[in-house]
Amino acid sequence: MRVGVKYCGGCNPRYDRVALVHRLMEEQPQDCFEPAVPGEMYDLLLVVCGCQAQCADIQGLLGRTIQYYCGQ
Secondary structure, three states: OEEEEEEOOOOOOOOOHHHHHHHHHHHOOOOEEEEOOOOOEEEEEEEEEOOOOOOOOOOOOEEEEEEEEEOO
16 A cells, blocks of 8 residues: 655654654555655555644645544
């Protein structure tokens, strides 16, 4: 599965967004994780946010499924 990753702006320094993606990559080695590029279609668009505001701008990003992971 092709996974496009989009991170939020990172205003919550207590939540390590990159560590979350690295853990997912280890748990799902069969999947291809890459930075999300506008106009590219992904099987999964993974939007990683540090809080419930979900401020990541996904305009122009495409995914058959869009999934948000939000820190606390």
